[in-house]
Amino acid sequence: AQKITQTQPGMFVQEKEAVTLDCTYDTSDPSYGLFWYKQPSSGEMIFLIYQGSYDQQNATEGRYSLNFQKARKSANLVISASQLGDSAMYFCAMREGLSNFGNEKLTFGTGTRLTIIP
């Protein structure tokens, strides 16, 4: 079973509108973390935002926020007031808890390609 599912292969959004990128996850571990990364056409991987399973509030970083619904196992990324520079691939990823020390790896979804239209 997929641990991270991103169901939107591509999205087109008008500049200045808000956009929500979907991410659902599957884990039985009570301790886990969810990450979003941006990959522009230049290819580098840029860390955007983190949400911990025990965090009481949804994470926010500037124009990025995370709509974390634990019971539904979803962690959607919301970008407010989209800009042309937001056009990129976006990846959701999960690190499961450190119940066994050394379980450090991140598992990635297949990504969503976001295109901002002027």
Place this chain on the structure above:
Amino acid sequence: NAGVTQTPKFQVLKTGQSMTLQCAQDMNHNSMYWYRQDPGMGLRLIYYSASEGTTDKGEVPNGYNVSRLNKREFSLRLESAAPSQTSVYFCASSEAGRTRFPLHFGNGTRLTVT
């Protein structure tokens, strides 16, 4: 601060040739990783090293070997390259011990096997 440095940036190999991808980080991180990225498949973990002296297989380890040379360096070796190994390879590092530490990525190596 260079962060995570990968070499080379591009490489073309013939089937059966071998090569080593080099990775070094200067952030004093304990954990290092090798991922490959293929269209439509996201990033898949090849090998990782939770700390110096240890390495573990990830999701797609077949055809690869790794060496954690010291805390800074983690290399990936293809002993006999195959066209299925055509991909973009990313090295990454992170602090260890807490779930919230993000991975810091290098800029990738684009490998083509003909």
